[in-house]
Amino acid sequence: MGNKIKMHLILCVGVFMFFACKKGEVIKEKEKPTVAEPIKPNPPKDTTITTPPKPTLIFEVGTGSGNLSIDANTLKIPTNSVIKIKSGSYSSIRVSNFLYETGIVQIQNDGLVELVGEKQLTFSNIKNVVFTGSGTKGLDKGFVFRDKNSDATSVQLLNNIDNFTFKDVKFTNVKTYNAIQYDSKKVYNGSESSYSKNIKFSNIECDNTGTLIRFRGSAENGAIVGLIKDIEISYITFKNSPNVGSVVAIENVQGYNIHNNIVQNVNQSNDxxxxxxxxxxxxxxxxxxxxxxxxNALRAWVYSIGTTPQTTLIFNNIVANSRQYGAFELQAFTRNMMSGSTTYSNAMVFNNTCGNLLPKGGFPAQVLDLYSLLGGSCEIFNNFGYNFTLVGQNNTNFIWNELNDTKPTGYSNKYTATYKAAGILDDTRFSLGSGSILKNSGSTLNGRNLETLTNQAYSKDIYGNQRSLSNPSIGAVE
Structure with a gap:
């Protein structure tokens, strides 16, 4: 068949153990507007991965049921191959030993592939692999996990995970503690083998689901464990989870890239x-x-690996209608500061639109809760807020709540009692009217090294519209 050699491999192995996730610590600590659906961003095609060369081999695996094992060593699968999993409902799928130094292997669906109930997909020893549910034309999310009620994780990552993309997948009624879990035990010593890198999750839809992604790790007591470098989480839609707590929790990461995600109707029953x-x-x-x-939309507990301070950036976000707490939190802890191994992180919070955020008792809800950054600096500028209730001791500043010794530099922020008072047309897209007081009234974005720090993302608004860098509008929308 020319260069496309189809090999039919029907594999059935014994039932392997599911990897349970024990419940650990819980991450704690006016008139309601009409609930409106935010505009769903469409992910650009294959922007999160490098397009692989034309495959030399196509492997078709699976029977549509039972336990499926895809082991690169056993099957002798070369790099730049495509593996297509036959449609059906599987008891388990295990993918292992894809450790390629060059090229990419794609694992795709061939029709709809489901794991229903107490079923699990496991990845072990993975490098340069793309797992995608876009293998069948007309089917946007070809891998579906649904109707799970136990705390055992649906997707378990094990051992070495590098240069791995997981995308075009759907979770529905998966009430597990962690839908996708990785608990790396690697101890960081500076070498590439002592951390995981370049992991991407994209175009995932979740409805009534527990925490989507939880990566364990720590940087304390003289050791850096489970470090992830460069993780990207993008184009996730997560809705209707009344007690989820955190949608994504990554406990030790250098260089996260979280963008173009939608979260709505969560934590109605979680205080x-x-x-x-x-x-x-x-x-x-x-x-x-x-x-x-x-x-908080983001709780950022900040530090930098190594001795060079990094910068944590929070920009172009829309955060609205919080039942309790403000939009963002920045905080550093002495336990994460280890001489010669870690240091502080600086922070910049800019061009966010935040509104109708309600306090919890005497704790206020503003754009930013700022605790000590233990030596790091913080700039807060070009942010817009509306309809905040000031309570507690620090009740004169609508933009940030200063909770410790870090004194931020704040300027060109704007607050109004309602979004309409600022000339915003609606509270779904937050589009600016022609006479909006926010339009072209922010401080310049030039001269801040944002080109490098944001990879040019700062030059457009949340919807991809070009932004004036010298006279940007205040808030997330131009």
Whole structure:
């Protein structure tokens, strides 16, 4: 068949153990507007991966049921191949030993592939692999996980995971503690083998699901364990989870890249101090739309690996209708500061639109809760807020709540009692009217090294519209 050699491999192995996730610590700590659907961003085609060369081999695997094992060593699968999993409902799927130094192997669906109930997909020893549910034309998400009620994880990552993309997948009624879990035990010593890198999750849809992604790790007591470098989480739609707590929790990361995600209608029954995105380390958080929720959109506990301070960036986000707590939190802890191994992170919070955020008791809800950064600096500028209720001791500043010794530099922020008072046309897209006081009234974005820090993302608004860098508008929308 020319260069396309089809090999039919029907594999059935014994039932392997599911990897349970024990419940650990819980991440704690006016008139309601009409709930409106935010505009869903469409992910650009294959922007999160490098397009692989034309495959030399296509492997067709599976029978449509039972336990499927795809082991690169056993099957002798070369790089730049495509593996297509036959449609059906499987008891388990295990993917292992894809450790390629060059090229990419794609694992795709061939029709709809489901794991229903207490079923699990496992990846072990993975490098240069793309797992995608876009293998069948007309089927946007060809891998579906649904109707799970136990705490055992649906997708378990094990051993070495590098240069791995997981995309075009759907989770529905998956009430597990962690839908996707990785608990790396690697101890960081500076070598490439002592951390995981370049992991991407994209175009994933979740409805009534537990925490989507949880990566364990720590940087304390003289050791850096489970470090992830460069993780990208993009184009996730997560809705209708009344008690989820955190949607994404990464506990030790250098360089996260979280963008173009939608979270709506979560934590209606959860009163902990939640972080919808709960990140420990440093990175950038932008173009996200978080609405009708409880908890901070981002809890960023910041530090840098090594001795060079990194900068954590929070920009171009829309955060609205929080039942409790403000939009963002920045905080550093002495336990993460290890001489010669880690240091502080600086921070910049700019061009965010935040509104109708309600306090929890005497704790206020503003754009930013700022604790000590233990030597790091913080700039807060070009942010817009509306309809905040000031409570507690620090009740004169609508933009940030200063909670410790870090004194931020704040300027060109704007607050009004309602979004309409600022000339915003609606509270779904937050589009600016022609006479809006926010239009072209922000401070310049030039001269801040944002070109490098944001990879040019700062030059457009949350919807991709070009932004004036010398006279940007205030808020996330131009």
């Amino acid at each position: 902990n101090h939640n972080g919808i995105f709960y990140m420990q380390g440093n990175g950038k958080f932008y173009n996200n739309n978080i609405k009708d929720h409880q908890g």
